[in-house]
Amino acid sequence: MVNVRILRVDGSDSTIPLPVYQSQNSSGCDLHANLKLEQQKSGIIIPKTSWQLVPTGLAIVLPEGFEAQIRSRSGLALYHGITVMNSPGTIDSDYRGEVGVILLNQGTDDYLINHGDRIAQLVIAQTSQVKWATINELPHTERGENGFGSTGKD
Numbered sequence: 001m002v003n004v005r006i007l008r009v010d011g012s013d014s015t016i017p018l019p020v021y022q023s024q025n026s027s028g029c030d031l032h033a034n035l036k037l038e039q040q041k042s043g044i045i046i047p048k049t050s051w052q053l054v055p056t057g058l059a060i061v062l063p064e065g066f067e068a069q070i071r072s073r074s075g076l077a078l079y080h081g082i083t084v085m086n087s088p089g090t091i092d093s094d095y096r097g098e099v100g101v102i103l104l105n106q107g108t109d110d111y112l113i114n115h116g117d118r119i120a121q122l123v124i125a126q127t128s129q130v131k132w133a134t135i136n137e138l139p140h141t142e143r144g145e146n147g148f149g150s151t152g153k154d
Helices: 075-081
Strands: 005-010 029-032 045-047 053-054 056-062 066-070 083-084 089-092 099-106 112-113 118-125
Touching: 045 053, 045 099, 075 083, 099 118
Parallel strands: none
Antiparallel strands: 005 056, 029 118, 045 112, 053 099, 066 089, 066 118, 083 099
């Protein structure tokens, strides 16, 4: 279990749930739209083939060596064509701003995000930084340079 501290940013609605896992073995927890006061009644419309930044009203403090990944919700993707544009979005452990979700509407109709809607999944993952070492040639493998479907049916 990883301890992550969370802050509701100034002006956010404290009645909107904090991220929550929906089942005992869920990998991701739900993020909710926490719209600015002037947007709460009208919501945010994402026109088809467009995108919008949706606020969550939250800032997090991740331990060093961890990241938060923002991923699409499968139901929004399947039924409405709404996905996280830069999926997975990455929140680094040293970021201290509000978590925002860039939602992309790939559907056939405009889509309305209401205050409090579940908009994305948040997954906490361990990361590593590497030390690069240049080499003059790559070691041989059976696969070699074969890619893009070379290991089986496309």
